[in-house]
Amino acid sequence: MSSLKVTLGFLAGGLLLSGCMQATTYEATNTSNFKPHDKELLAKASFTQTPVAEPFRRAIVEYHRKEAPGSIVVDSDNHYLYYVLNDGKAIRYGITVGEEAMAWSGIAKIGSMTEWPAWHPTPGEISRLGVPSYVAPGPDNPMGSRAMYLYAGGKDTLFRIHGTNQPEYIGASISSGCIRMTNVDAIDLYNRVKVGTIVVVLEPKHGDSPYNSQMALQGGGGNNTGIATTTY
Secondary structure, eight states, rough: HHHHHHHHHHHHHHHHHHHSOOOOOOOOOOGGGSOHHHHHHHHHHHHHOOOGGGGOOEEEOOOOOOTTTTOEEEETTTTTTEEEETTTTEEEEEEEEEEEEGOOEEEEEEEEEESOOOOOOOOOHHHHHHSSSSSSSEEEEESEEEEEEETTTTTTEEEEOOSSSOOTTTSSEEEESSSSOOOHHHHHTTTTOOOOOOOEETTOTTTSSSOOOOHHHHHHOOOOOOOOOOOO
């Protein structure tokens, strides 16, 4: 009888825990929002279209932080980018982030936006990666389908949110510092934001800590902990 009570206790506990878990609503890509040029270039991509692992698929989730709707929050620790919605919700995108030594954190604004950008590697990238000094726009360009350039204190941080030609690394830390999204997610986010959108990039090990949302609302650039030295 005692073992039955224990079993029932575990079952009850499991039901209680399941009641507390947040439901995740995954979002399918709406290609009707793509421009003909997007469809054309995406179809020409030569890299393998590796499916994103389920935990990093675009989803509507509960959002417990206090940033204003319409802002972006980058949680590098957990490889997520959030676009904050109303009513305690956010769109969560899986991302590839920079290695800790190269990462940037702070508060910025989107200073400019480009569709199918060219890539201008820094001298360090040219030396380290053996790439040319200029890579033309296109489906196999490492900048991908869209780029959102982050500015702080009126200056370009050299930190970008952009697409990728390596979707297999979504959920990993490999890039030279910038935030990479799948090309379809980059298009989706690009269509939601505008120049001036606030972007909060959380410090390492601060992925789930409270944040002073007033600082984000003010768009201050004085709390940056570092400036990226790369553009990839």
